[in-house]
Amino acid sequence: MNRANPTPATKDTESRTPYSNEEIYGRIQKAVLEHRLAPGTKLIEERLAEVSGVSRTKIREVLNKLAHEGLVTLVPNRGAFIASPSVEQARDVFVTRRMIEPEMARLLSQSATPPQVRALRKHVKLESDARKRDDRPAIIRLSGEFHVLIADMVGNEILLRMMRELAPLTCLVITLYDKPNAPACPHHEHSDLIDAIAAHDGARAAECMLEHLQHIEATLNFEVVKEASPDIEAIFS
Structure with a gap:
């Protein structure tokens, strides 16, 4: 049957x-x-x-x-x-990131190996390919994962755990408060940061990271949800 x-x-x-x-x-x-x-x-x-x-x-x-x-x-x-992060919580996210990520970039610049630099450049290439496809979800995800990758390379488990939490929280903030047609994470800023890390220039790496985070926050509009x-x-x- x-x-x-x-x-x-x-x-x-x-x-x-x-x-x-x-x-x-x-x-x-x-x-x-x-x-x-x-x-x-x-x-x-x-x-x-x-x-x-x-x-x-x-x-x-x-x-x-x-x-x-x-x-x-x-x-x-x-x-x-x-x-749904409030404006105060959103600002706290960026305060926290500004406190830890410039130092994170400086630390990596001191110990970065050629394979790590190649991995960072490969990741940015994925971001570039996503932009060519106009794949906004992939662009956003890869941009956040770039910062997590740097934390992973530093080799500090506490720092890595913090970045894994801060990256998606930042995405929620951007979802709520980003301005129309304002790129929250310009691709050249990641490339500039990698150049500083590859050159083992800790001061420049920290400066690039800080400027990058400040630029992201500046593209947000905390008056519109x-x-x-x-x-x-x-x-x-």
Whole structure:
């Protein structure tokens, strides 16, 4: 006796390999980095469980981790929402980044190896290719990942953990407050920073990083808050 063919939805559910907690976490974080999950988006446990193929218990574990890092706000009796940084919180993000990233660049310039410099230039090439394709989500994500890559190369686990949290938080800030048609992360500034690191010029590297962060903040408009529509299913496609 032949079995009836399952409906597409049933077939997809049966064939889908459940995501791990880290994969779900990474997908949500990446969606934030690419501005595909906007501040204020409600993360519905049932929907996340459905599209990722895991239980609501696992989804709660991921949401709790994201809340601990400041990317998600848990509201009693209402649920989980992508964080919406206030103007004060947004400014605090940049104060923090200005305090640690110039020193981070200076430290790397002292120890940078040729393979590390090549890796940085390769990453900037990916950013350039994304710009040629006009792939804005990729541009935004790669720009944030560039700063995380520098922290990784420094070899300080605490610093790396901080940058992994600050990069997506910055993306939320940019989503809320960026000015129309204002490039928040001009590509040449990353290249100038790499040149200083390659030359082992710590003072210049720190200066480039500080100017870069100041430029990003200057492109923001803290008087206007924008909204965007979420696409939960797309982050697991």
